[in-house]
Ligand code: CMP
């Protein structure tokens with residue numbers, strides 16, 4: 346008796362399996378229930394969006410739930426085979442994204458025009474001791490929103506910031522309030538909570554680094570989440586007028602600079618134009634010199650990268666690869682090369698695991714970098730594309746090292 350496999354079954358189960366592995370749910374049945382309900386809702390929403398886009402005459406509104414070009418990008422980016430290519434006429438399966446990507450919020454308003462905002466507010470300066478300034482500089486050195494500032498702007502930012510000690514349990518921000526300050530963490534841990542269907546739940550956390558509170562100030566919206574200190578800590582705060590005068594004005598410039606590049610990225614095709622501009626707002630450009638390490642295999646992950654110029658070599662240390670005879674081989678092997686427009690560093694953020702491979706600059710390289718919170722908040726709709734690529738990583742490794750390899754199940758941190 347021949348059994349016919351229904352169209353879409355393989356993708357449905359594959360995506361469900363990836364979500365299970367990514368979320369490690371305690372109650373599989375409950376998770377499955379949530380997953381398939383979400384899937385149905387996504388389909389209804391996508392059909393509605395499609396109808397709207399068709400009515401607007403927007404390209405891509407012709408019936409596919411999402412673009413299949415993504416698969417080509419993934420293949421091109423990581424030089425993998427073309428098994429997953431799909432017929433453009435087929436309705437494509439859109440996997441729902443559970444848990445981490447439910448964090449995606451609707452805070453993505455149209456940009457205001459800072460050129461219209463008059464620069465008449467007096468400059469704010471909070472005097473600091475050398476010791477305080479040194480601590481502040483340390484806390485700010487990896488803040489992506491500050492990366493594109495010129496030295497004069499950065500110095501104004503540092504002048505304007507003031508210190509705030511926090512107690513465990515303190516509410517720093519309450520969802521739906523108006524935005525007063527932007528916060529940079531010097532030390533301490535903080536939970537991010539969001540209300541959905543009147544139930545508030547923890548959707549993420551900050552651990553002794555990072556920043557929050559930019560959205561309400563950037564987009565003139567109510568606070569999108571609640572932030573509660575879970576330990577004693579210290580924050581550096583920047584008032585709203587200074588944030589708007591410096592950071593938002595800078596974002597306006599960034600939008601102009603990166604608009605065309607961002608519009609050309611296949612990864613972001615599932616986003617609306619305004620959502621793509623919000624991606625630009627949180628991206629920051631980092632440069633690397635020849636041979637510089639961008640990602641270290643086994644390290645904890647907190648950023649996602651898009652290559653702006655140059656080439657990035659992805660390598661994997663194979664000491665963990667299982668061989669049939671039980672012997673390990675140990676060497677750094679090139680597994681992919683990323684060029685302009687391609688992305689890397691998504692896997693650890695999606696799987697909540699350490700970095701699976703290392704990344705090195707080949708020649709001078711510029712990357713656009715996004716932090717994990719922005720990745721989760723903004724790139725939920727692009728997950729389908731990323732997941733296809735992730736599923737293909739194992740095949741890519743099997744092609745390189747043989748089908749008995751088990752690299753993604755190993756703890757690459759050790
Ligand atoms: P804001 O809306 O001003 O205040 C709450 C802050 O929580 C928000 O800015 C972000 O900085 C931060 N945050 C972290 N994760 C999320 C998320 N998933 N959605 C919205 N805000 C988030």
Ligand code: CMP
Nearest residue numbers: 659681689690691692693700701702738
């Ligand atoms: P991440 O694990 O966060 O950091 C290393 C990155 O290398 C990984 O995300 C992927 O973006 C990229 N990469 C490319 N090919 C592979 C592969 N076969 N397996 C794992 N990661 C890969």
